[in-house]
Amino acid sequence: MVEAGRRFSARAGALRSSKVRELLKWIGRDVISLGGGVPDPASFPMEEIKRIILDVLEERGAAALQYAPTEGLDELRGEIARFMSRRGVRAREENVLVTSGSQEALELIARVFIDPGDPVLSDNPTYLGAIQAFAVYGPRMVGVPMDEAGLRVDAMEAALKRLGGEGSRAKLAYLIPTCQNPTGRTMSVERRRAVLELAEEHDFLVVEDDPYSYFYLDGVEPPSLKSMDGSGRVIYVSTVSKILAPGLRLGWVVADEEIVEKLAIAKQGVTLQSPTLSMYVLLEALKRGLVDRQLPKLKEIYRVRRDAMLEALETYMPEGVRWTRPSGGMFVWLEAPERVDMDALLPLALTKYKVAYVPGSAFHVDGGGQNTARLSFSYPPLDAMREGVARLAKLIAEHAAARAAPAGG
Amino acid sequence: MVEAGRRFSARAGALRSSKVRELLKWIGRDVISLGGGVPDPASFPMEEIKRIILDVLEERGAAALQYAPTEGLDELRGEIARFMSRRGVRAREENVLVTSGSQEALELIARVFIDPGDPVLSDNPTYLGAIQAFAVYGPRMVGVPMDEAGLRVDAMEAALKRLGGEGSRAKLAYLIPTCQNPTGRTMSVERRRAVLELAEEHDFLVVEDDPYSYFYLDGVEPPSLKSMDGSGRVIYVSTVSKILAPGLRLGWVVADEEIVEKLAIAKQGVTLQSPTLSMYVLLEALKRGLVDRQLPKLKEIYRVRRDAMLEALETYMPEGVRWTRPSGGMFVWLEAPERVDMDALLPLALTKYKVAYVPGSAFHVDGGGQNTARLSFSYPPLDAMREGVARLAKLIAEHAAARAAPAGG
Numbered sequence: 053m054v055e056a057g058r059r060f061s062a063r064a065g066a067l068r069s070s071k072v073r074e075l076l077k078w079i080g081r082d083v084i085s086l087g088g089g090v091p092d093p094a095s096f097p098m099e100e101i102k103r104i105i106l107d108v109l110e111e112r113g114a115a116a117l118q119y120a121p122t123e124g125l126d127e128l129r130g131e132i133a134r135f136m137s138r139r140g141v142r143a144r145e146e147n148v149l150v151t152s153g154s155q156e157a158l159e160l161i162a163r164v165f166i167d168p169g170d171p172v173l174s175d176n177p178t179y180l181g182a183i184q185a186f187a188v189y190g191p192r193m194v195g196v197p198m199d200e201a202g203l204r205v206d207a208m209e210a211a212l213k214r215l216g217g218e219g220s221r222a223k224l225a226y227l228i229p230t231c232q233n234p235t236g237r238t239m240s241v242e243r244r245r246a247v248l249e250l251a252e253e254h255d256f257l258v259v260e261d262d263p264y265s266y267f268y269l270d271g272v273e274p275p276s277l278k279s280m281d282g283s284g285r286v287i288y289v290s291t292v293s294k295i296l297a298p299g300l301r302l303g304w305v306v307a308d309e310e311i312v313e314k315l316a317i318a319k320q321g322v323t324l325q326s327p328t329l330s331m332y333v334l335l336e337a338l339k340r341g342l343v344d345r346q347l348p349k350l351k352e353i354y355r356v357r358r359d360a361m362l363e364a365l366e367t368y369m370p371e372g373v374r375w376t377r378p379s380g381g382m383f384v385w386l387e388a389p390e391r392v393d394m395d396a397l398l399p400l401a402l403t404k405y406k407v408a409y410v411p412g413s414a415f416h417v418d419g420g421g422q423n424t425a426r427l428s429f430s431y432p433p434l435d436a437m438r439e440g441v442a443r444l445a446k447l448i449a450e451h452a453a454a455r456a457a458p459a460g461g
Numbered sequence: 462m463v464e465a466g467r468r469f470s471a472r473a474g475a476l477r478s479s480k481v482r483e484l485l486k487w488i489g490r491d492v493i494s495l496g497g498g499v500p501d502p503a504s505f506p507m508e509e510i511k512r513i514i515l516d517v518l519e520e521r522g523a524a525a526l527q528y529a530p531t532e533g534l535d536e537l538r539g540e541i542a543r544f545m546s547r548r549g550v551r552a553r554e555e556n557v558l559v560t561s562g563s564q565e566a567l568e569l570i571a572r573v574f575i576d577p578g579d580p581v582l583s584d585n586p587t588y589l590g591a592i593q594a595f596a597v598y599g600p601r602m603v604g605v606p607m608d609e610a611g612l613r614v615d616a617m618e619a620a621l622k623r624l625g626g627e628g629s630r631a632k633l634a635y636l637i638p639t640c641q642n643p644t645g646r647t648m649s650v651e652r653r654r655a656v657l658e659l660a661e662e663h664d665f666l667v668v669e670d671d672p673y674s675y676f677y678l679d680g681v682e683p684p685s686l687k688s689m690d691g692s693g694r695v696i697y698v699s700t701v702s703k704i705l706a707p708g709l710r711l712g713w714v715v716a717d718e719e720i721v722e723k724l725a726i727a728k729q730g731v732t733l734q735s736p737t738l739s740m741y742v743l744l745e746a747l748k749r750g751l752v753d754r755q756l757p758k759l760k761e762i763y764r765v766r767r768d769a770m771l772e773a774l775e776t777y778m779p780e781g782v783r784w785t786r787p788s789g790g791m792f793v794w795l796e797a798p799e800r801v802d803m804d805a806l807l808p809l810a811l812t813k814y815k816v817a818y819v820p821g822s823a824f825h826v827d828g829g830g831q832n833t834a835r836l837s838f839s840y841p842p843l844d845a846m847r848e849g850v851a852r853l854a855k856l857i858a859e860h861a862a863a864r865a866a867p868a869g870g
Binding site: 054055056057059060061062063064067088090091093094096098101102105106109113114115116117118119120152153155156159163164165166167170181184185187188189223224257283284285293297298299300301307308310311314317318320321322323324325326327328329330 | 463464465466468469470471472473476497499500502503505507510511514515518522523524525526527528529561562564565568572573574575576579590593594596597598632633666692693694702706707708709710716717719720723726727729730731732733734735736737738739
């Protein structure tokens, strides 16, 4: 038989499977998953979506199953522009590109902007899917540390100065300012302003990934970077996956028209277009106010879930373990004592303790984070989630103790 | 304002928009489009698809709108494997990858196999979308000429020898053996066998793109290369777009498990997964025999269309114009007299003659073909199609005459 492996491209050799995707395979067995950011299916408005699909097939007929423009249906682009305008972002139809999930948006942005070696700044830790999408194009990832108020602007400035000292400059910064994945942290308004000032001063683009601000839990969500963008340097990315349903596979980009046009040309070679039926469903969901009506419901669902997880962590976690108090999103970021290796413990967690999490190292752009993990509160039933946290606490406690007191016999 | 353009990557600078996609914009105005390969909407089984969607939402509930595995739903992969087995291809669930249209399949194959400079053989002319998908990864495209029996094996052998003489070797061959896009030609069984022998001898992989064999019009379709593949060197690609509905955005790959696994890892960074609702629709369409029942209907629809176009060409085209007699698919390949530049004439065709086609040069991997064009018989109403051919004939006749007898005053 042919050995295909020796024919793989150099870039294919570097492709690593996402630990999150691998973990999805464990859902539904006797393992409790605190892994993937899978939405609570109770949040899907099934009856209304069913009604919409029927109406779409009735009213649009064959068009709902036919080819559609690469950029997305014109009507949908306009509706997304209005949706964004209500959130303070000036956008017209021409500023919107509909994508096959936000993953494709990140792929297209990387394809269109990143040359090998280009410095790309990001929160550190940051979203695994972005690291994957970018890695193919060979950027030099420059991680910027965070604190409770999000990305540390002083550290970003220092990184920019270091780059400048090398005669280099940042091509773009990839940021998740609100309810960040994986930490759940939200960047303060002051820091947002400061980041945009740095972008002006050092002349880089900002990719704002914003899946979670729509159901921000701590009052009024802070303004998006895109809404504060005076010069067209912010490329805004979001997704339908968390506010309606991930199975539709739709996301969108809002950016200057020149950028949208180039991304659309790139999309021709990747997926040609996003799924037509899904686009019509989203169009109607926006027009009928279904998405707007979803948001308060999502807040309620995820507030209960977040609070339950924080309470369980408080109850079960041993001394020396720290975690974030997310302002929304789907994740809590956990730091075990330094000596606990969450990477090495994962197989044991899955097979003996029957709990899944994502090791934090996967989210680091520059190594490190072996004692960290991302815990999702979005999916398991509340009782199972509490039990999952208890199992994880036991794992960490036993391992921290074992490492603290080496076995003497 | 920021000028994004000067920040585009080197590869983005080389991205060109597909002429076919640009032409789609003209459909529905007073221009008759013989451009894109858009299926006749009358071929969509609307009522049965509506029934299936309702059942899926009823029976699968939230799962139909939830995340799904990157490789595709397990059940669907199994069903596609059975569908392929009925066509002589030995395949199991693990050999199938579900993609977001066959465009994504081509993108993933290019990503996983093509290093810059790798020689890639193909039919010449060949499918535009493949040229686009591959170009990003910098292959050296080596076009192999065709005749009425498809790819010329002698020319392929000569190309392989030339490569060998340079100390180089082909990484893969991209072929559309049945009802080729853009020529409509079908490769004979003898040539298929000979190509696979060359692949063994020169040790390259074969990507078989097969959207059209399912409704081959001239009797029994020839066996796919994949069904003749003894050593696992054929990577088979097909799509739902032509046999059910393009708006579902689904395609699939059948290949050795090792290849499918690597393509799936690559897919994580591109679209994460294909649309879940679409996958359930396809699963049911296969299980209920809807796809099998579609095929004879498609044959009837496209036979009438092909014959109508061939008749119109016979009726209207001036002396010196030649065209293929396709055994299926959606396209006729037209060669105008050498002096007629179909690239240069396109704006005039659209604005004055009100007819759209795709200039043949777009399908050539090595330049040339300025006097050729691809005509689609798949979409316009028959009367409009005839009228479109008449308009095109007039354009060519007038231009050929004008060039033959330069204006004297």
